[in-house]
Amino acid sequence: MKKRWFVFMALVLAAVAVGLVACKPKPKFECTDPKGCVEIKPGEPIRVAAALVYSGGAASYGIDSKRGIEIAIDDLGGELLGHPIELVAEDTQCNPEGGQAVAQKLAADKTIVGVIGTTCSSAAKNAAPILSEAGIVMISPSNTAPYLTDPATRAPFYFRTAHNDKVQGKVAAEFAYNELGVRKAATIHDGSVYAEQLAAVFAEVFQQLGGEVVSQEAINVGDTDMRPVLTTIAAKGPDIIYFPIFNPEGPLIAAQSKEVEGLEDVKLMGADGLFSKEFIEVAGEAAVGVYLSSPDFTAFNPERYEEFIKKHEEKYGEKPISAFHAHAYDAMMMLAEAIKKAAVVMEDGTIYIPRTALRDAVAATKDFQGVTGNLTCDANGDCADPHIAVYQITSATEWDTTDPNKSPVKVWPK
Amino acid sequence: MLERLRYRLRYISGTDIALWIVAALLLTMIVVGSYNILTEGRYTGRQWLDFVISGLAQGSIYALIALGYTMVYGILFMINFAHGEVFMSGPFTAYFLAEYLKQKGMFQSHPLLALLLVMLLSMLVSTVIAVSLERLAYRPLRGAPRLVPLITAIGASFFLQYTFRGLYTPGFKAYPEVEPLKGTWVFFPNSLHLEIERMLIAVFVSSVLLLILLYAFVQFTKTGRAIRAVAEDQQAAALMGVDVDHTISVTFAVGGAAAGAAGVFYALMFRQVNYFMGFFPGLKAFTAAVLGGIGNLPGAMLGGLFLGVFESVGPSLFLEGLGVPAAYQLKDAIAFTMLVLFLIFRPTGILGERLAKRA
Known part of the structure; x- marks a missing residue:
C-alpha cells in the first residue's frame, strides 16, 4: 500500500516537471531585483504616472507640468523600445493626504514603471517614502523643499529636476x-x-x-x-x-x-x-x-526651449501657464533614457524593467542635455541645473x- | 437657597471638576496673554480697531450663512451640513454672469447695477439648490431617525461639491473688481481720521440690512408666523391649517437666499470662487450658529459677528501675549476650541436655544 502511494507521488511529480519544462519559454528571464521587475508583453504599454495637481489653487502648476510631459512623449514618438507610452494622470492635490492616497494607489499597481510628480513638496513628503518602498522611481518636476533631498530624510527612489530651495x-x-x-x-x-x-x-x-x-x-x-x-x-x-x-x-x-x-x-x-x-x-x-x-x-538651452515653446503653442494654443513645464519635459526624458538603459529586451519583444536597476540608471544621469540645462543627479537625488x-x-x-x-x-x- | 446649593454640590462629578479646571486654565491664559500684550503696547489703538473692523466684515458673512443653519435646525432639528455648498453654488454660478458683464463693459459703466444682477442670480441659484435639496434629499426622510438626514446632508454636501467641480472646472475663478468699492472712506477727517476700506463697510452694512430684513420677515409676516408655528409644534401647526411642507420649503429658500448673498460678499471681498469655497465658511458658520444658540435668529447674527471678531483679534491678543510664534496660524484652532467649550459649558449658546420662540 505504502509503496503504491510512493509510486503514484513520483509519477505526479514527474508529470509536473515535464509540464514545467514544456511550458518554459526558451530564453527565460529571471528577476533577481530586490524590488521586483515590471513585465511588459508585446503590445502592452509602458505605464508612467503623472501624479500632479489638477485641482485647487495650484492646478495650473500640475497642468503646466503635464503638458511638458506630453510634449516629451510626442518627441519620443509616443513609444519606447517598441511599446507605446501610456500616461496615467492622478491628482495628488497640494497636500500630504492627497500625496499619500495617490502614492498608495500607484504602489499597488504593479504595472506602473515610474512616476513623474508630485507638484507640491508637501504631497511628495508622504508620497516619496511609499513609492520608494514599492520600488517605483519618482522624478518630481517642481518639488523644491530641501527636506526631500536631505540625506537624513530623502526617500531612496526620489529624484527631482527642479531646483533645491x-x-x-x-x-x-x-x-x-x-x-x-x-x-x-x-x-x-x-x-x-x-x-x-x-x-x-x-x-x-x-x-x-x-x-x-x-x-x-x-x-x-x-x-x-x-x-x-x-x-x-x-x-x-x-x-x-x-x-x-x-x-x-x-x-x-x-x-x-x-x-x-x-x-x-x-x-x-x-x-x-x-x-x-x-x-x-x-x-x-x-x-x-x-x-x-x-x-x-x-538660462535654459535657448534653441531647445524655443522649439519647446513652439510645440507648446501649437498643441495647446497658448504659452506655458506656469514655471515647471520644461522641468517636467526633462523629467520624462530622463526617465525614458533610464528605462532604455535598465530594460531587458527579450526576443519576442517582451521587456522586463528591474526596479532597482531603473533607479540606479536614473541616479547615474550625468551631463544629460535637457531643456532646462545640463542635468546631473547628485547622491541625494537633486538633478537640476539650478538658475534662479x-x-x-x-x-x-x-x-x-x-x-x-x-x-x-x-x-x-x- | 443653601439647600439647593447642597443638592447641586452632591451631583458634581470628577469630570465636571476636571472640565472646570480646563476652563479656568484657558481663561487664565486668555487674561494673562491679553494683559501681557496690552501692557507691552505692541499695537496701537488704531491697529486694534483694524482687527475689529476686518473681524466684523468677516463675521457678518458668517452670520448670513449661520442664518440658514439656524432656521433649518429650528424647524427640522437637523444640521444641514450641505449649507456650505448652497453658499458656494450661487456665487460660483454668478461668476459667469459677472465675467460676461465685465466683458460687455457693464461692470465699468454701471457697476452697482451689474453687482445687483450678479447678486440676484447668485441668490436665485442658491435658493433653487437649497429648496431642491430639501425636496429631493430631506423630505423623503422626514420621519426617519435624526441621524439619517444628517448623514444624507453630508452626502449631499460632497455630491454638490463634486458636481460643481465637474460643471465649472476645479480651479478657482477671480471675481471682477468693483470700481466704486475700491479704496477707502475716511470718517471724522478732522478728529479721528478713521480710514476704512469701502469693501468692508459695504459688506458689513448690506449684511446687517439683510439680517434685519430677514428677522422682520420671520417676526412680522404671515409666512414668518407660519415658520415660527411649525418650529414650535409641527403637528399643532398642521392642525391649525398651516401647510407644513410649504413652510419648510420657504425656510430653506430664505436660508438659501441669505447664503447666496453671503457668497457674493465673500467673492467680492476675497475675489475668488471655487468648488471648495463653502467648506470652511460652512463650518465656521455652524460654529457661529452654535455660539449664538442654535435655532435662534438673533443668536446666529450675534454668534457670527462674535466669531469673526474673536478670530481676528484673538491670535494677536492672547496667543501672542503668551509668546506663541506665528499665532495667526492658530485662528481656526481658536474658533473650534471655542465651539468645544461652548458645547461643554453652555450648549444652548450665548442667547440660549429658544426653540419655541425662536426662528
Missing part, C-alpha cells in the same frame, strides 16, 4: 538685501513643508547678510482674510514681506496689504509657488510691483514668461 531662498535674500537695499524683512509661510523651509532659508541668509527679520508669521491654506495677520506684521514695520506660498493665498496677501495701514509702501516678494497667471487674476492691480523668484528661463531669477510683475493683465522684457519682467540677475 537652498538655492532659491539664498537668491531671494541676496536680491532683497543687495539689490532692493531693504534691511527689515517679515516672512509668511502656510505650514506646508515648501513654504516653511523656503521662508526659513530666506530668513537665515537675510540675517547672515546683516538684515533683520522682524516677524515670522504663518497662515493656513484656505485662509481668505489676511488683514489680521498683515496688521500684526505692520506693527513691526518691515521694509519687505516675503511670502513664498501658493495661490490663492499669496495674491490675497498682495491685494489686502494695500489696504492695511503701515504697509502702503512695503515691498512684496514671493517665490515660484506663486509664479503663475492665477496670481494676477486674483490680485488684480495689486499684483503690479510684486517680485517673484522662479527658474531663470533665459527674480521677476517683477508690471502688468495686471499680461502674463508672458517667454519674453524677459514682458511682465513678469526679469530684474535679477542683471
